[in-house]
Amino acid sequence: MNAKAAGKSLRDIDVADLSEDDAKTELAALAAAIAAADTAYHQNDAPEITDGDYDALRRRNDALEARFPGLVRADSPSQRVGAAPAGGFAKITHRVPMLSLGNVFNEEELADFIAGIRRFLRELSDESIAIELVAEPKIDGLSVSLRYEKGVFVSGATRGDGAVGEDITANLKTIKDVPQKLTGDVPDVLEVRGEVYLPKGEFRALNERQADAGEKIFANPRNAAAGSLRQLDASVTARRPLRLFAYAWGEVSERTSETQKGFLERLEGWGFPVNPRIRVCAGLEALMQAYNDLGSARASLDYDIDGMVYKVNRIDWQERLGFVSRAPRWAVAHKYPAEKAETILKEIGIQVGRTGVLTPFAILEPVTVGGVVVSRATLHNEDEIARKDFRAGDTVIIQRAGDVIPQVVEALMERRPANAKPFAMPETCPDCGSPAVRHEGEVARRCTNRLTCPAQAVEGIIHFASRGCFDIEGLGEKHIDTFYKEGLLKTPADIFRLKDHEAALREREGWGDKSVDNLLRNIEVRRTIPLERFIGALGIPQVGEATAKLLARHYLTFAALRAAMVAAKVIGSEAYQDLNDINGIGSSMADDIVEFFADEHNAKQLDDLETQLRIEPFLPPQVVASSISGKTVVFTGTLETVSRNEAKARAEALGAKVAGSVSKKTDYLVIGADAGSKAKKAAELGVTTLTEEEWLKMIGDM
């Protein structure tokens, strides 16, 4: 029976409980309601519903689409690439996320990367089977995603945070390398990814024109390309000779090739520029050769590169290898060595982070390294400073590799001023004056005043509001710092009470009514927050985005997570074991998580936050009718056809949870050769056991 027949309004039913049919009806209704609200707001300037209700509709639409990706409508509000809202670009949600790459810096690390592939894809453990990799120059520009429907360019976006980018369609249309219409046999839907860059010669010419006109000088071609592409006025972009190299795909309606190399050839056939220095290599030696050859040619190229990208050529292998967190297992970037420069270390400063760690950093005489002006660099920790004996006044060598924070490598002793004094780490917090203590076995010294140290509080709120967390646009570091000093913000929950200070905000100098309106609106939008983002925002030591997602996927609701963490306080309890069993969470991380929730001060802040927010339960992505979705599976012993890691990844892709040990909650134990105690435990607990063959049959892989 559908919901209507049961006499209930669809709008009142949780997204998680809607059937596919009802979801379809609801998505149509949402598209109509949101379009009507948009017209009332933008065209007629006469809103008919509150901002809060409007955002609730949008979020419901997003959640439904996330759950049923097959039901996304062409006229869905999420697909609309309409006019940019005042002050910025419209957002485009990438149908297939735009990921980043892991890095290797030398031959040994590259060999490890290949060995990892051989371990993951079991049949490749036989070293006589060659793995072909495609070596491509890593273009140092801006990645973009170009969407074609029936061969016609319909929209284009920046990478953004990988999930949501900015709609720069109009700007991309001005680039002559971006084909407006594709030639030949093209899939109905084709998203092409590539790098937009400004040729070095054009960069120099642009800077000369800028200087003549008394305008801003760009530090390097990449910044110039970014500044040119993200122009609200596309006619400015049109005057900058930007170029494109295409190299990857996003959403495609059909498989276009069996290999990466074949795909690149198809790209050329459709009319995209592909880098001419791409090579197919059969092993480590050939890859290193390609890397060194490109390195020698680097200076003479008319575009900046920062390394080489190696991609497994066979696309079926790419698919099996899949991703870890945000980087593929089938590709890696091999960076060129860091660029170095000499300068003066003026002073050693101390920064206090959100967990109270005091981090020393170098304040430098500004110097240009690889096209970027550097005035600060990391010094890691006090031991490193002592080991290298860095002192204020020293002449130092600094280096910078890619996007990595610049580092101080060494001090030139022969140039040390006679009066330079050894550095001593402060024993009190430079911000609040409380004792800063270094516990045995730890490298870091921490401010002991966790409750009221301003630096810790401010850093915590900055993290909470930052892009990967609550992503509150308009609430930047400077504002948080000032609001903290003025007493408007003391804890993250206070952000949601800022509207009570609306009058005070409006009176601030330099703040127009519009910025206040925008800020308060952006805050209201975030009152509803997906569980994984909420967990990430808490700033639990060691818990980043990937771990937050693991926790969300395992516990599903915040209430369940909190209850489990309180129960896990008892070492050896079932809840503690359960947490430690999550694939990807180690014991030191587990201890930090438990400790965070056990802390009374944190508990109070969580209670407070819960009164302000609606934390959305984690919605497991709908997986194609799988017999194992939601089931807990444990693997033991050596499997024959696939590696244990590939088996785990496959189970997770089908919606199962993979655990490390057998308990009452285990649904299946898959037993390979030479299995040990787990099989015995499963027998005791009456857990269903499967042979590898039975398992493969069950998931339809045999």
Ligand code: IVH
């Ligand atoms: S492939 C999942 N190929 O490097 C694979 N990326 O550090 C995703 N880049 O965000 C990327 N040249 O902006 C790929 N030939 C190339 C590339 C390339 C430059 C950039 C790209 C990506 C970043 C990752």
